[in-house]
Amino acid sequence: MSQPTPRGTGMRKSTVADVLWDMLHAAGVRRCYGIVGDALNPVIDALARDGRIDFVHVRHEEAGVFAAVADAYLTGAPVVVCGTAGPGATHLLNGLMDARKEGAPVIALAGDTVTDALETETLEEVNPHQLFQTASLYTGQIVNPRQTHAVVQRALLTALRDRGPTVISLPGDVAAAPASHAAVPAARLSDTVLRPAEADLRVLADMLNEARTVTIFGGEGCRDAHDQVVALAERLQAPVAYTLRGKQWLEWDNPNAVGMTGLLGWGGAHQAMYDCDMCLLLGTDFPFSAFLPGGPRKAQVDRRAANIGRRTPVDLGLVGHVGDTIDALLPLVHGKTETKHLDTARKHTTSARERNRHYVDHGPTTSPIRPEYLTTLLDERAADDAVFTVDTGTACIWAARHLTATPDRRILGSFSWASMANAMPNALGAALAGGANRQVIALCGDGGFTMLLGDLLTLVQRKLPVKIVVLNNSSLGFVHIEMEEAGLAPYGTELANPNFAKVAEAMGATGMRVSEPLDVSGAVDQLLDSDGPAVLDAVVDPVALALPPQVSFGMAEGFGLSLAKQALHGNLDDAVRSVTHNVRLL
Secondary structure, three states: OOOOOOOOOOOOOOEHHHHHHHHHHHOOOOEEEEOOOHHHHHHHHHHHHHOOOEEEEOOOHHHHHHHHHHHHHHHOOOEEEEEOOOHHHHOOHHHHHHHHHHOOOEEEEEEEOOHHHOOOOOOOOOOHHHHOOOOOOOEEEOOOHHHHHHHHHHHHHHHHHHOOOEEEEEEHHHHOOEOOOOOOOOOOOOOOOOOOOHHHHHHHHHHHHHOOOEEEEEOHHHOOOHHHHHHHHHHHOOOEEEOHHHHHHHOOOOOOEEEEOOOOOEEOHHHHHHOOOEEEEEOOOOOOHHHOOOOOEEEEEEOOHHHOOOOOOOOEEEEOOHHHHHHHHHHHOOOOOOOHHHHHHHHHHHHHHHHHOHHHHOHHHOOOEOHHHHHHHHHHHOOOOOEEEEOOOHHHHHHHHHOOOOOOOEEEEOOOOOOOOOHHHHHHHHHHHHOOOOOEEEEEEHHHHHHOHHHHHHHHHHOOOOEEEEEEOOEOHHHHHHHHHOOOOOOOOEOOOOOHHHHHHHOOOEEEEEOOHHHHHHHHHHHHHOOOOEEEEEEEOOOOOOOOOOOOHHHHHHHHHHHHHHHHOOOHHHHHHHHHHHHHOO
């Protein structure tokens, strides 16, 4: 591919857009995802002339943001997305909400109406401050070249410091205007030690020392704090439960790991959190309050003060990074010798692992294909440093229970925002962030895969070796389950799917389809060994379900009521198979 001529050759005067890209590159930006057009044309022209930042042309702006979220999350560097004025900018919104919830430093360049037409409701005009108010940590509108440095610097520093998305709104005429001054690199952020004051640490240590039994519950905030959490758990003889976002940081090389609580939960986590004297919450904003205990004393450590106590009341809240806080806390904590609480949690976890393997062990002879079996084969045969991207829905169940965390594996998804259609574009960004040798596997629902299907073409155009597994159950499976649990007859969840292998082949990717259990093992090997982008269309059991370890009577009652309603509507055979299977698991 021919390289554009670097900016600065010849006598051409720098524009605002030139200065913009100079500052972004100096801050570590290496990729921009998006779609070009009208208001953005001067911005993309400057990018092409600059030549140092890779422009990734996607088929939908929302897919571009999901890709940027994975890219930024994996690299820690800021990543740019762009959408032109009006519809192009609004298409960024959902992805930016995901970036905010997942904590990814994404900078959105939103094209804007030319300045002499602002505030006239002209074609494609939208107020950027109103549009991005919920999704963006900072929105800056450049309407004068002299604003450029201040707006770009604030957007960059906010995205990096607060780990979330920011927006720069830029009218085309301003982007093309001569710069008022040369680019000045944005100020760089230094590493920060963030921990509570000594007196507050002593209060926490006293609580831990006084408690007979302690359980730790960790989330995404335990990133880079694995060793500290494990050391604290071993000193306290404390089980370590974790969220789905915390799984990749706390599951591996952790003898005290006892699984997850919540809707995706498994193992001894739930009981360990309820049957303890004290529960220590570390770096988690777990949103399911019903699964958080009310009885034990609770302390919470989080770098964001706003997260403390908002999901469940706590007796002590401390602001700090988890690793920094534990480093200062450990010398104050007394070792415990009683292991009964930990042993019980480990026993429940071992039993849960055995139950989780039922459909794995019987996978080759159980028809239709069980997603537990398929996901376990992927887990066993994937590289130790593979990146798994996971769609919202039932794919999250199988990832939570059947993907194994390792020090170098990553498991990404829209886990805090819960948007559909994230897995394939996440895989696009992960592939570009990880380089040619890092394996990337997308675990997609059929609903999510088809929602942004067009960007399979981006993978093909880029020749990225992403492996896509479509869990094809011809329905919005998790929604179907939700309706049954609520006692409703599922409606509007059916999908009339094509043969996704043939669709993939028509789009230039390798396509394969599996519908028989005995063929799954060979299909997984064929997928992982294929060159370039590849899609495995796996026709899986539509009633496969894994329930949380703690189930209310109301949930069982809801499944029974749903059975009656479906029978009344003439869907008795399917209803009996679906609902009785799910109630049996209760």
